[in-house]
Amino acid sequence: MDTAVQVRRPxxxxxxxGQKRPLLPRQVWSIRVRLEMSGSPRDLALFNLAIDSKLRxxxxxxxxxxxxxxxxxxxxxxxxxxQKTGRPVQFEVTEVTRQSVERLLASQPSDEGGHLxxxxxxxxxxxxxxxxxxxxxxxxxxxxxxxxGFGTHSLxxxxxxxxxRKTGNLRAVQLLLGHAKIETTVRYLGVxxxxxxxxxxxxxx
Numbered sequence: 001m002d003t004a005v006q007v008r009r010p011x012x013x014x015x016x017x018g019q020k021r022p023l024l025p026r027q028v029w030s031i032r033v034r035l036e037m038s039g040s041p042r043d044l045a046l047f048n049l050a051i052d053s054k055l056r057x058x059x060x061x062x063x064x065x066x067x068x069x070x071x072x073x074x075x076x077x078x079x080x081x082x083q084k085t086g087r088p089v090q091f092e093v094t095e096v097t098r099q100s101v102e103r104l105l106a107s108q109p110s111d112e113g114g115h116l117x118x119x120x121x122x123x124x125x126x127x128x129x130x131x132x133x134x135x136x137x138x139x140x141x142x143x144x145x146x147x148x149g150f151g152t153h154s155l156x157x158x159x160x161x162x163x164x165r166k167t168g169n170l171r172a173v174q175l176l177l178g179h180a181k182i183e184t185t186v187r188y189l190g191v192x193x194x195x196x197x198x199x200x201x202x203x204x205x
Contacts, residue, residue, distance in 0.1 A: 019190055020151040022161040023051075030143040032096075043135065045104040046117055048097035050136075050155040054176055055091070057129040057152040058083050063116045065105070072105075074098040082178050089178030157188070164189055 023031075028051060035044040049068075050060055059080055068078040076098070079090045093101070101116070108118065115126040127135075133152050140147040140154075160173045174185040 019188075020154045020157070021149050022154055022157040023150070025162065027143060027145070028158065031139045034142055035139075041100070041104040041107040042117060043139075045097070045100040046132070046135070047139065047155070048100045049093075049116075050152075051158055052094055052097045053078060053080070053091040054156050054159055055080060055089075056082070056084060056156060057132050060152075061117055061127050061129055061132050065111070065114060065116060068093055068101065068116075069105075074101050074105075085178060085180060087178050087180065089176070091176070161189065 031047060032044070035047055038044075046060075049055075049063065053060060053063075055063075059082055062083075063078075063080070067080055068075055074093060076093050077090060078093055079088055081088050104116065111118075117127045117132075119125060119127050119131075129152070136150070136152050136155065137147040140150045156177075160176055163176070164170065164173050170182060170185060170189075173189065174182050177185060177188065179185045179188070
């Protein structure tokens with residue numbers, strides 16, 4: 001009788017597991033410059049809005065013009081109800097992002113109230129989260145980084161990681177990410193426990 005035990009290959013073998021690293025400012029600018037040179041209005045606006053909005057992939061790909069535009073005018077603030085939590089979250093739209101969104105809108109047929117990041121497939125109105133993830137990995141690889149350490153959450157974390165490093169304001173990060181509990185923000189940022197407790201003591205909710 002054969003007593004050999006079949007060894008199953010771990011699903012995560014060869015993969016980098018855990019929190020995806022945020023981008024550093026110099027990496028943000030490296031990707032942005034490449035996208036500006038590439039002549040892809042969609043990718044440039046997608047990247048800039050990912051950084052500014054700090055949205056999850058599922059919310060980012062579903063953005064509609066009405067979420068950030070008033071008519072033909074791109075607002076300096078946007079608001080989205082998050083799919084995962086059902087909670088609204090606001091975000092800033094910086095000048096560089098406004099310009100890239102305007103360029104995107106000018107490059108595609110007018111569709112007031114339609115999706116910003118439209119799919120080329122007639123089966124869906126916008127790009128998928130999986131497609132967005134592939135695009136992000138391409139951006140990372142194109143600037144010479146190992147894309148296994150990065151993902152869509154890298155862009156979501158990029159701005160808030162810098163904000164926390166510069167100010168230590170955990171409450172502000174919580175609001176920007178749309179987290180219901182500050183403990184979630186602590187885990188998301190990977191804040192040291194003692195540091196988190198020190199900061200939390202200073203915050204009155």
